[in-house]
Amino acid sequence: MSTPPHSEDRRPSDSTTTPGSTGTPTRSRPRKIIDELTYPHGIHPALVPGVGVEDRKVKFGTDRVVFAITAVLVVGFIAWGVLGTDSLSTVSATALAWVTDNTGWFFILLSTAAVVFMIFIGFTRTGKIKLGRDDEEPEYSFFSWLAMLFAAGMGIGLVFYGAFEPMSYFEGGIPGFSKVAEAGSDSMVVYALVQSAFHWALNPWAIYAVVGVSVAYGAYRRGRAPLISRVFTALLGHKRVDGTLGKLIDVFAIFATLFGTAASLGVGAMQIGSGISIVGGLDKLSNNALIVIIALLSVGFIISAVSGVSRGIRYLSNINLSLAFVLALFVFLVGPTVFLLTLIPSTFSTYVSEYLFMTGQSAAWGPESAEFSNTWTVYYWAWWLSWSPFVGMFIAKISRGRTIRQFVTVVLVVPASVCILWFIVFGGSAMFFSKNGADLSVDNGAESMLFGLFDQLPLTAVTSVLAMVVIGIFFVTSADSASVVMGTMTQRGRPDPSKWIVIFWGACLAGIAIVMLLVAGNDALAGMQRLVIVSALPFAVIVAMMMVALYRDLSNDPATLRTKFAYSAVQKAVAAGLAEHGDNFALQVERAEGHRAAGDAFDSHDPAITEWYRQTDENGDETDFQYKSEWVTSAVDDIVKDTPEGEAPWDQTTPKHLDEK
Numbered sequence: 185m186s187t188p189p190h191s192e193d194r195r196p197s198d199s200t201t202t203p204g205s206t207g208t209p210t211r212s213r214p215r216k217i218i219d220e221l222t223y224p225h226g227i228h229p230a231l232v233p234g235v236g237v238e239d240r241k242v243k244f245g246t247d248r249v250v251f252a253i254t255a256v257l258v259v260g261f262i263a264w265g266v267l268g269t270d271s272l273s274t275v276s277a278t279a280l281a282w283v284t285d286n287t288g289w290f291f292i293l294l295s296t297a298a299v300v301f302m303i304f305i306g307f308t309r310t311g312k313i314k315l316g317r318d319d320e321e322p323e324y325s326f327f328s329w330l331a332m333l334f335a336a337g338m339g340i341g342l343v344f345y346g347a348f349e350p351m352s353y354f355e356g357g358i359p360g361f362s363k364v365a366e367a368g369s370d371s372m373v374v375y376a377l378v379q380s381a382f383h384w385a386l387n388p389w390a391i392y393a394v395v396g397v398s399v400a401y402g403a404y405r406r407g408r409a410p411l412i413s414r415v416f417t418a419l420l421g422h423k424r425v426d427g428t429l430g431k432l433i434d435v436f437a438i439f440a441t442l443f444g445t446a447a448s449l450g451v452g453a454m455q456i457g458s459g460i461s462i463v464g465g466l467d468k469l470s471n472n473a474l475i476v477i478i479a480l481l482s483v484g485f486i487i488s489a490v491s492g493v494s495r496g497i498r499y500l501s502n503i504n505l506s507l508a509f510v511l512a513l514f515v516f517l518v519g520p521t522v523f524l525l526t527l528i529p530s531t532f533s534t535y536v537s538e539y540l541f542m543t544g545q546s547a548a549w550g551p552e553s554a555e556f557s558n559t560w561t562v563y564y565w566a567w568w569l570s571w572s573p574f575v576g577m578f579i580a581k582i583s584r585g586r587t588i589r590q591f592v593t594v595v596l597v598v599p600a601s602v603c604i605l606w607f608i609v610f611g612g613s614a615m616f617f618s619k620n621g622a623d624l625s626v627d628n629g630a631e632s633m634l635f636g637l638f639d640q641l642p643l644t645a646v647t648s649v650l651a652m653v654v655i656g657i658f659f660v661t662s663a664d665s666a667s668v669v670m671g672t673m674t675q676r677g678r679p680d681p682s683k684w685i686v687i688f689w690g691a692c693l694a695g696i697a698i699v700m701l702l703v704a705g706n707d708a709l710a711g712m713q714r715l716v717i718v719s720a721l722p723f724a725v726i727v728a729m730m731m732v733a734l735y736r737d738l739s740n741d742p743a744t745l746r747t748k749f750a751y752s753a754v755q756k757a758v759a760a761g762l763a764e765h766g767d768n769f770a771l772q773v774e775r776a777e778g779h780r781a782a783g784d785a786f787d788s789h790d791p792a793i794t795e796w797y798r799q800t801d802e803n804g805d806e807t808d809f810q811y812k813s814e815w816v817t818s819a820v821d822d823i824v825k826d827t828p829e830g831e832a833p834w835d836q837t838t839p840k841h842l843d844e845k
Contacts, residue, residue, distance in 0.1 A: 351614050
């Protein structure tokens with residue numbers, strides 16, 4: 185076995201001089217065995233159990249460049265929106281037209297690629313890889329994990345669009361399905377739910393999952409700081425991700441987070457304002473009143489954010505998931521229950537069968553399809569992309585210890601299924617009552633659709649107040665997690681960012697949400713759509729490259745290397761056994777050289793597969809890897825004792841305490 189020069193320099197002298205020789209040192213037998221077991225960083229790359237970020241000597245602190253650039257631009261944008269509302273509105277409209285006309289296809293392809301990529305890494309051999317060390321257990325229970333996923337992922341949006349979006353399709357029709365279903369028909373009920381499911385199920389959660397699994401894998405298995413930029417280490421190298429290019433990636437991630445989350449806060453404030461007007465018998469609230477609502481809720485989420493993830497978000501998420509479930513169960517049981525039950529198999533099966541068709545509905549089908557795609561589909565893909573930095577980093581933080589297969593199954597399938605069921609309950613009920621003469625119409629405003637539905641059911645006042653409470657908590661949990669994650673991104677991956685920086689980003693979120701309302705004028709929803717789509721484009725490119733970077737990492741993961749060795753060893757052993765012994769042979773592990781060796785074509789000293797688990801000091805200089813002394817000492821003691829003189833050790837079994845410090 186060859187040994188790289190740099191590992192020789194670190195080995196202590198352990199040699200003797202044979203009497204009568206010319207003085208050439210001859211290695212003792214124990215030294216020879218140590219050499220055979222010692223790799224560049226103390227362990228064979230296929231046996232590394234994983235390295236957590238806490239195992240590194242990572243120095244957390246505010247990245248002044250990232251913070252300064254982002255803060256100046258964000259504050260400048262808020263000032264522009266307040267002082268030059270008309271000019272910002274004109275610029276955003278122009279930018280929106282360019283982005284949707286020229287890059288809408290890219291958003292559609294990217295969201296589809298995210299679904300395919302996540303299914304591939306989750307249900308092939310890479311699915312067994314843990315987001316952490318080999319023996320690491322999940323930090324949160326399944327219910328708490330699911331609750332935090334759901335609440336932080338898209339809670340406000342579901343409440344806002346749950347009844348409104350299907351009703352929009354039911355009344356206005358869907359260009360792609362115009363030949364099989366007319367607006368207002370029974371068939372359109374199913375297709376309206378299917379189109380809504382397309383926008384809210386697999387695609388958005390796949391986008392979140394790409395970011396989440398990339399950050400979690402890098403932080404908890406590769407020992408990198410939990411930053412978007414560090415995901416690209418395999419593509420760009422350490423120097424570039426620590427340099428200008430890495431800082432630029434983090435800046436774009438913060439910008440996307442700010443605008444995507446602010447849009448959610450805006451729609452949440454609009455719906456709470458509508459609820460107050462309806463329940464209180466008031467006129468429609470002005471933008472000034474909505475600004476007050478945003479300010480009050482912002483104080484709430486900042487208090488929650490500085491309390492920490494376990495004390496703040498976890499408790500609120502569990503409470504809100506229960507309240508949302510109660511609200512949905514009430515509508516299901518008191519509303520048209522049998523009708524909703526018939527929609528469940530129809531919606532799920534039609535969603536699966538029409539998935540590819542809906543993916544292809546774009547400008548290529550004509551002006552009507554182009555307008556529909558830009559108004560709905562491209563807007564949603566951009567919104568999910570803008571949410572993905574903070575949702576991805578958040579779910580990475582709460583998913584440590586899960587395998588990639590568990591991660592993909594839960595993050596894709598479970599929340600997506602819940603979203604579809606939510607649309608069936610609220611959207612299906614709204615369409616049922618509309619078909620039966622109720623005064624429910626999208627012309628009354630998106631924010632009032634939910635309360636119009638409650639007006640068709642008993643306990644209208646109670647359900648309306650409960651809905652506003654649910655929206656308010658979703659507002660707090662979404663902005664809470666976004667503020668913490670943006671603090672993490674500006675403090676070099678610090679898990680619990682400083683309170684002052686969390687408060688700063690919380691204030692910026694509120695400021696941008698207010699600007700969105702001002703820019704939009706009377707059509708607040710349209711104004712938010714403009715800014716979300718435009719701000720998401722740079723990060724869309726980053727997500728596309730992120731999949732390439734993660735795949736490269738997984739290709740060299742220790743578990744992947746072990747699988748390659750297993751296939752190679754078994755294939756060669758079976759071929760040799762058949763050739764030499766026919767049917768009657770058994771496999772036995774022994775030392776082999778040349779073409780018989782399982783790893784004859786594998787270089788276990790290649791820096792490309794060993795450098796990632798090197799240990800560094802605070803100056804970035806390499807030190808002895810922490811597993812080295814314990815693993816080598818115990819292994820050599822056992823092997824030297826049991827190996828006859830003149831034979832090489834044949835069973836380099838990993839000690840049970842390999843992953844202990």
